Amino acid sequence: MSALSSMARLICAQEPIPPDRQTINISLRDGKVITQKFSPTPKANLDRLGKALSELLQTPEHHTVVEAVNQEAKDKDTSTMSFGTVEWHLDSEGDAIHRHTALPSTTELNVIQDLIMRRADEMGHHPHISRGTIEEEADTYMTITCTTHSPRGLSVRDMRLAQKINEVLTGFDTLTPSNLDSSRDMEDEKLRIAALRERMVAANRAKINEALDSCGCEAAKSRSTTPP
Numbered sequence: 001m002s003a004l005s006s007m008a009r010l011i012c013a014q015e016p017i018p019p020d021r022q023t024i025n026i027s028l029r030d031g032k033v034i035t036q037k038f039s040p041t042p043k044a045n046l047d048r049l050g051k052a053l054s055e056l057l058q059t060p061e062h063h064t065v066v067e068a069v070n071q072e073a074k075d076k077d078t079s080t081m082s083f084g085t086v087e088w089h090l091d092s093e094g095d096a097i098h099r100h101t102a103l104p105s106t107t108e109l110n111v112i113q114d115l116i117m118r119r120a121d122e123m124g125h126h127p128h129i130s131r132g133t134i135e136e137e138a139d140t141y142m143t144i145t146c147t148t149h150s151p152r153g154l155s156v157r158d159m160r161l162a163q164k165i166n167e168v169l170t171g172f173d174t175l176t177p178s179n180l181d182s183s184r185d186m187e188d189e190k191l192r193i194a195a196l197r198e199r200m201v202a203a204n205r206a207k208i209n210e211a212l213d214s215c216g217c218e219a220a221k222s223r224s225t226t227p228p
Contacts, residue, residue: 016050017038017040021040021046022039023035023094024037024038024094037093038094039093039095039153040154040155041153041155043151044153044155044156045156048156049154052159053090055163056087056088056159056162056163056166057087058086058088058089080177080178081178081186082102082176082193083101083102083134083178083196083197084102084174084175084176085099085101087099088146091145091147091201095152095153096145096146096154096204097145097146097154098145098146099162100197102140102174102175102176103140103142103176104173104176108140108172109140109141109142112168112169113129116165119164119165119167119168120161123161123164125148125158125161127144127145127146128144128147128204129142129145129204130200130201130204131143131200132196132199132200132203134178134193140176141196142200143204144165145207145208146159146161146162149208149212
């Protein structure tokens with residue numbers, strides 16, 4: 001299945017973002033529609049935001065540990081899993097989007113992080129980035145979060161930043177398979193990867209709160225969730 005075919009589709013039969021601006025309607029591949037919490041910035045253009053999200057997001061049903069595209073593994077007829085995702089997902093608070101990457105080496109991760117921050121410097125708008133490992137594996141995992149501090153919420157500017165980040169990531173293998181121990185159960189591996197994703201998102205949310213503290217955005221902070 002191509003990345004394009006699994007992208008989120010914001011529904012057209014009704015307003016994808018209702019006038020109250022507190023929820024967003026997302027259609028799943030099976031035709032069902034789910035409503036998720038949403039927190040855009042106060043003056044964000046909803047039409048532009050909705051269109052950008054439809055191009056960036058994966059539906060919640062696809063926010064799982066994916067099988068990595070790896071020809072060597074296919075040739076050996078073995079299943080592979082990756083921490084990385086090909087698309088972004090909407091935070092449960094609705095005020096940020098996240099993307100996970102799994103690179104072949106720490107060196108390559110360093111290069112990508114530097115390229116992302118250069119693009120962010122050009123825009124004057126920066127993502128939050130956390131890096132992590134699973135047990136004894138190398139430092140090759142990264143979670144990128146786009147959000148706006150003041151005014152608080154998800155903005156069209158975040159969408160542009162995410163698109164720029166996608167352009168950077170296009171030239172790299174961001175779905176590098178995890179080092180699956182042959183003695184480890186596949187379901188256990190999925191749980192390990194899912195747990196790391198949760199920790200990395202929590203780390204970025206902590207960075208968001210730290211940034212809100214430093215800028216004195218108390219009203220904005222009340223809309224942000226402190227990770228456990």
